[in-house]
Amino acid sequence: MQDEILRLAYEVSRVTEEKVDRIDRVMKQTGMLAINARLEAARAGEAGRAFSVVAQELGVLATSISHIGGELRQAITANIASLSNAGTQMLVDFKGTRHTDLARSAVEIIDRNLYERSCDVRWWATDSAIVDVLQAPTRDSVQHARERLATILRSYTVYLDLWVADRDGRVIATGRPDRYPLAHNLDVSQEAWFRHALTTASGDEFRVCDITTNPTLGNAQVATYSTAVRAEGRTRGNTIGALGIFFDWEPQASAVLDGIGLTPAERRASKLMLLDANHRVIAGGDHGAFGSHYPLRLDGRSSGYYQQDGALIAFAETPGYETYRGLGWLGCIETRNDESL
Known part of the structure; x- marks a missing residue:
């Protein structure tokens, strides 16, 4: 609609300019005829006096019409400019509002997607396989935790990996050890997601870090969510480690x-x-x-x-x-x- 308004404004401006130019040309011709008529009336002497008056009035009329044409051009040009500016602003406002909504x-x-991630990390931190491997990190419990994490990853394809780290910040179980072998036994004690996880006051809390590239995960862009894993999976149990989940950010x-x-x-x-x-x-x-x-x-x-x-x-x-x-x-x-x- 806004584009059509602008198009019509430009068309009105073009047609008006064209018609006023034609009026100017006709009035100039009329003015020349009036001048010629006065000259001929002057040559005719007393016999041409009456015709001279008519020629003079015709010249005045031509001049008046030319002035009116000029005023019309100015008025229409000013109004077309205002209409064009208004139409342009309408278009800016329309697209600005629409793009803001988009x-x-x-x-x-x-955020709706990431809200689900915050639910995931708090839920999985209470999983018995994750709690057990931190309470008793035996070969069997580590293997069970890996299998459990791998099962989760097969169902939740938006994640690159899930890591379980002990209280000292050593990764003891991951969901994709074959794809990301560098994560095994990795020291994450100084990484933000781990340190922030240990600050959670209960199992109802979580932490999230801004998007970063993770070198251990092939320099992929990740949104990392974490929370503390607590003894026996209790909401306010003692902290025994941390769970970090790595959301595959770029494709999502x-x-x-x-x-x-x-x-x-x-x-x-x-x-x-x-x-x-x-x-x-x-x-x-x-x-x-x-x-x-x-x-x-x-x-x-x-x-x-x-x-x-x-x-x-x-x-x-x-x-x-x-x-x-x-x-x-x-x-x-x-x-x-x-x-x-």
């Missing part, structure tokens, strides 16, 4: 961005991104943009849009989902105005 939808889908985030409802033309002209709370690109953007800082202007808003350097930039911060408050991530769509507007 950005919010993307980050909401991600890409699937969400690919599902954003932009037209093919809009998609070609746009960058679709997910940003962390520090406005670091964690998905989308230009090739190789992961981890780079995006200069987003919030201006105190949790969502909105603005224009800058020939682009329309729309954003929305995560509202969280259920008991998952989120990490302050944002969906963001940058669209080049020259192609999309």
Whole structure:
């Protein structure tokens, strides 16, 4: 609708200019005829006096019509300019609002997904195989824990691996030892996910780290969730170790961005991104943009849009989902105005 308004405005402007130009040409011709008529009337002397008056009035009329045509051009040009500006702003507002909604939808889908991850880690930390291997790490209990973790991974394909670490931060069981052999006996005591897991006050709590690349998992981009494993799987039992689960971030985030409802033309002209709370690109953007800082202007808003350097930039911060408050991530769509507007 907005595009049609602009098209009509430009067409009215073109037709008006064309018609006023024709009026100007006719009035110039009329003016020349009036001048010639006055000259001929002057040559005719007394006999041409009456005709001279008519020629003079015709010249005045031609001049008046030319002035009216000029005023019409100015008035229509000014109004067409206002209509064009209004139409352009309507288009900006329409697309800005729509893209803001799409950005919010993307980050909401991600948070709903990650909320499930927070449920997974708290549930699996009470699994008897995981509790048993930390309470009594024998060869049989380690093997049983590995089998149990492998079973979980076959059902939950969004994870790269699951690690069980003892109280000292040594990984004693993983779900994919063949694929990721470096994880076996790995010291994770200084890693954020492990240290944060030990700070949980009960089995109802969990910790999540911002997206990072994990060298032990083939430098894959991961969202890591963790919680303490407690004696006998009790909610407030003594901490005996930690469970870390590694969400395969890149393909899941890409699937969400690919599902954003932009037209093919809009998609070609746009960058679709997910940003962390520090406005670091964690998905989308230009090739190789992961981890780079995006200069987003919030201006105190949790969502909105603005224009800058020939682009329309729309954003929305995560509202969280259920008991998952989120990490302050944002969906963001940058669209080049020259192609999309």
